Amino acid sequence: MYKTLEKKIKEKKAVVGIIGMGYVGLPLAVELGREGFTIIGIDINPNKSKLINAGKSDIDDISDDDLKPLVKAGKLKVTTDFSVLKKADCVPICVPTPLSKTKDPDVSYILSAVEEVKKYLHPGQLVILESTTYPGTTEELILPMLEETGLKVGKDFFLSFSPERVDPGNPKYGTKNTPRVVGGVTPWCTQITKLFYEQTITKAVAVSSTKSAEMVKLLENTFRSVNIGLVNEVALMCDRLKIDVWEIIDAANTKPFGFMPFYPGPGLGGHCIPIDPHYLSWKLKSLNYYARFIELAGDINSHMPEYVVERIGRALNEREKSIKGSKILILGVAYKRDIRDVRESPALDVIKLLQNAGAEVQYTDPYVPSIRMDDSVMKSVKLTAEILKSSDCVVIITDHTSFDYNMVAQNAHLIMDTRNATKNVKKNREKIVKL
Numbered sequence: 001m002y003k004t005l006e007k008k009i010k011e012k013k014a015v016v017g018i019i020g021m022g023y024v025g026l027p028l029a030v031e032l033g034r035e036g037f038t039i040i041g042i043d044i045n046p047n048k049s050k051l052i053n054a055g056k057s058d059i060d061d062i063s064d065d066d067l068k069p070l071v072k073a074g075k076l077k078v079t080t081d082f083s084v085l086k087k088a089d090c091v092p093i094c095v096p097t098p099l100s101k102t103k104d105p106d107v108s109y110i111l112s113a114v115e116e117v118k119k120y121l122h123p124g125q126l127v128i129l130e131s132t133t134y135p136g137t138t139e140e141l142i143l144p145m146l147e148e149t150g151l152k153v154g155k156d157f158f159l160s161f162s163p164e165r166v167d168p169g170n171p172k173y174g175t176k177n178t179p180r181v182v183g184g185v186t187p188w189c190t191q192i193t194k195l196f197y198e199q200t201i202t203k204a205v206a207v208s209s210t211k212s213a214e215m216v217k218l219l220e221n222t223f224r225s226v227n228i229g230l231v232n233e234v235a236l237m238c239d240r241l242k243i244d245v246w247e248i249i250d251a252a253n254t255k256p257f258g259f260m261p262f263y264p265g266p267g268l269g270g271h272c273i274p275i276d277p278h279y280l281s282w283k284l285k286s287l288n289y290y291a292r293f294i295e296l297a298g299d300i301n302s303h304m305p306e307y308v309v310e311r312i313g314r315a316l317n318e319r320e321k322s323i324k325g326s327k328i329l330i331l332g333v334a335y336k337r338d339i340r341d342v343r344e345s346p347a348l349d350v351i352k353l354l355q356n357a358g359a360e361v362q363y364t365d366p367y368v369p370s371i372r373m374d375d376s377v378m379k380s381v382k383l384t385a386e387i388l389k390s391s392d393c394v395v396i397i398t399d400h401t402s403f404d405y406n407m408v409a410q411n412a413h414l415i416m417d418t419r420n421a422t423k424n425v426k427k428n429r430e431k432i433v434k435l
């Protein structure tokens with residue numbers, strides 16, 4: 001069975017059934033399709049299949065031109081019908097792993113995907129979980145479900161964990177040139193999974209178990225959230241010390257070893273960094289261990305929107321104005337620069353806090369035409385000299401490279417810059433307040 005699957009993979013004849021056509025599944029589908037594999041994408045959202053089968057992408061990093069040739073050549077087809085898994089040899093699962101309202105891991109998307117995989121599990125199939133989750137998910141949750149079919153892992157089918165490592169909007173690193181970590185339930189599982197990814201990705205690194213692979217990903221993302229939390233706390237310290245935190249970080253970054261720059265900001269956005277570390281702390285709580293760094297970083301990062309609003313209030317106050325009644329323009333609402341994703345974006349928190357304080361808030365973001373606040377929809381306004389001149393305060397939340405910061409500084413009365421986006425603006429510095 002191993003040899004049969006190995007041959008199919010090496011000859012690119014293996015049929016790949018990718019579950020979840022989002023920012024992880026679709027780029028993987030494109031890379032594998034380009035290598036010659038036949039990809040069947042499965043997504044519960046019927047609009048996804050309509051869109052992709054028409055050669056249209058709704059993912060920042062995949063263009064319509066990436067999709068069209070593959071769809072046309074019949075290399076990529078998306079459906080909502082899981083029964084296609086009967087024909088699939090390799091099944092990467094790329095579904096969301098959000099937090100529930102009570103900040104507990106929500107693995108319901110994984111479980112419903114695995115329920116479907118189980119229905120069509122057959123000898124010779126390779127199942128790979130890519131969604132970020134707590135250590136133990138693959139072996140404690142997924143393996144028993146699949147073995148209820150009577151099929152035996154490592155003998156009849158293969159099961160591995162290989163974390164996705166996508167940095168949305170990163171112009172340099174994509175699916176193809178980002179090494180993959182692979183951990184299988186058995187050595188054969190690891191081996192065949194490594195082979196599978198090496199057909200299209202530069203490097204696959206084997207680790208000793210699925211649990212190790214799950215932990216690698218959580219270390220990567222916890223590393224970021226804790227370091228961002230640290231630098232946000234340094235910003236709070238520098239505010240009290242009347243020191244420019246941005247100057248400090250840039251100067252520390254002249255050290256060629258032993259330092260890696262992170263930057264303060266309005267808070268932690270995205271569907272990974274604010275969320276993944278809590279998968280780890282939740283699992284450790286069940287083992288009677290309290291992951292202090294994760295919780296502390298989460299606390300600092302989640303309070304940054306409030307801090308930004310406090311700084312806006314202070315800056316307006318120095319100009320004998322209050323937040324209440326002020327016209328405030330938010331520059332950028334995506335969770336980070338040059339992308340359109342607003343999930344967990346701190347901009348939404350800042351807007352809500354300002355509105356609750358009585359400000360009249362508008363936003364402009366070339367990537368985000370509209371946002372849904374609790375009970376209303378806000379539309380992006382055009383960034384013009386007039387709107388800048390009529391605003392009491394302009395708040396830079398997302399430092400899109402497409403903004404003309406000199407024009408903003410020229411026409412605004414007051415700028416709260418939470419990203420040091422105006423670092424190259426020479427004139428009108430007196431109008432700029434930095435985090």
Ligand code: SAJ
Binds near residue numbers: 165262276
């Ligand atoms: N942020 C800061 N200061 C920093 C860096 C980031 O405030 O110094 C903020 C960003 O503005 C953003 C949030 O943190 O709101 C997350 O930023 P991010 O750069 O970690 O970007 P993500 O969440 O889109 O992607 C990350 C990946 N990013 C990088 O490696 C640079 C990576 O950690 C994961 O592969 C990915 O999440 C994932 O899917 O887990």
